[in-house]
C-alpha cells in the first residue's frame with residue numbers, strides 16, 4: 001500500500017490528539033502542520049520529518065499533500081483555506097462544525113465538482129461514530145428524526161447544577177476551571193454549537209443543510225436552580241435538547257433546555273457525554289451515548305476518517321462512494337411558533353384571591369389546557385405557582401405569556417420550558 005501524505009491546519013487541543021494517534025499509522029505521513037503562532041510553547045512532539053509552519057499556503061500549494069486535516073476551527077479564514085484546498089483537489093477532513101453549517105452547500109458542491117471528499121465525523125458528537133452510522137450504517141432507512149444531547153459543555157453544567165445544587169454562574173465557572181467550557185461560553189450555552197450540529201445532521205439525514213440562523217435557539221443562561229429542583233420533584237431532568245425532524249419536505253429544527261422524563265434514556269446522559277437518538281424507517285430507534293468532545297475522542301474520529309479515506313484512495317473512483325448526497329439549496333425550516341409540546345411554567349404572582357382564575361381564563365383563550373397546578377412557596381404577599389400543561393402550540397403559549405406579563409398580578413415569569421416528549425412535533 002502506498003503512503004498517503006497528509007497536512008494539518010491547527011495544533012491545539014484536537015490537533016495534538018491527532019498527532020498522537022496518526023504517528024501510529026504506518027501508511028500515513030504527516031508532512032506539515034500549520035499554526036497561527038510559531039513561538040507558542042507546545043506539549044508533545046511532531047513526527048521527525050514533519051514541519052511546523054505559520055504559512056498555511058505552503059500546505060495548500062504542496063502537491064504531495066493529498067489530505068488536508070482542518071482542526072483550526074472558526075468560520076474565517078478556515079472557509080477560504082478549505083475552498084483553496086478543494087480547488088487543488090485535496091480531500092478534506094474537518095472537525096469544524098461552524099464552517100460546515102454556515103457554508104456546507106458551497107463546500108460540498110465544490111468538492112463534488114472537483115471529485116474530492118469531505119469527511120466530518122468529528123464535527124458532530126466527537127467520539128461517537130454518529131455521522132458514519134447515519135450515512136452508511138442506516139443507508140437502507142428513511143430517517144425521520146435525530147434528537148438528543150449534542151453539547152457536552154452544557155450537559156456538564158446542567159449535571160453539576162443538578163448534583164451539587166448550584167446556580168448557573170457557579171456551575172459555568174466550575175466547567176471553565178475543569179476545561180469543559182471556553183472562556184467565552186456563548187456558542188455552547190446559547191445553543192449556537194448545537195444549531196451547527198443540527199444543520200449538519202439535517203444535511204446528512206434529509207439531504208439539505210438547515211441554515212443556522214433559521215434554527216430556533218433557547219439559552220440555558222437563564223435557568224434557575226429552583227426549576228431543576230422542582231423538575232426533579234415532578235420526575236424530570238432538565239437537558240439541552242437538539243431536535244431535527246422531517247415531515248412532508250419541511251424540517252422542525254430547534255434547540256432548547258427541556259424537561260426530560262426521568263425514565264427516558266436521555267435523562268441518564270450525564271456530565272460531558274452526548275446522547276443521540278436516530279429514528280430510521282426500518283431500524284426503528286437507535287441510541288448512541290458517549291464522549292461528544294475532548295481531545296482523544298475527537299482525534300479518534302479525525303484519524304478514523306483519515307485511515308478510511310487513505311484506504312479508499314487505493315481504489316479507483318472512490319470519491320462519490322463517500323460523499324453524501326447533499327443538495328445545494330438550504331432546507332425549509334418551519335417557524336418555531338408551530339412547534340407543539342407540553343410546558344412547565346413557574347410564575348411568581350401576588351398572593352391574592354382570584355389569581356388562579358385569571359390564569360385559567362388567559363390560558364383558556366389560547367387553547368392551553370392545564371395538566372397540573374401546584375402552589376409552591378408563599379412569602380409575604382407573593383406565591384410561586386408551578387403549572388404543567390398538556391401539549392400546546394408555541395405561538396399560543398407565547399401569546400398567553402405575553403398577556404400574563406401585562407397583567408397586574410404577575411410579579412415575575414420564573415420559567416417557561418418545553419417538556420420533551422418523543423412525539424413532540426409541529427401542528
Ligand SMILES: NC(=O)c1ccc[n+]([C@@H]2O[C@H](COP(=O)([O-])OP(=O)(O)OC[C@H]3O[C@@H](n4cnc5c(N)ncnc54)[C@H](OP(=O)(O)O)[C@@H]3O)[C@@H](O)[C@H]2O)c1
Nearest residue numbers: 010011012013014035036037071072073095096293294298
Ligand atoms: N476541543 C474539542 O473537544 C472539540 C470537539 C469536537 C470538535 N472540535 C472542533 O475542532 C476544531 C479545533 O478545536 P480545538 O479545540 O483543537 O481548538 P484550539 O485548541 O483553539 O486549536 C486551534 C488551533 O488552530 C490554530 N490556528 C488558529 N487560527 C489559525 C490560522 N489562521 N492559521 C493557522 N492555524 C491557526 C491554532 O494555532 P496556535 O496553536 O498557534 O494558536 C491552534 O493550534 C474546532 O473546529 C472545534 O469546533 C473540537
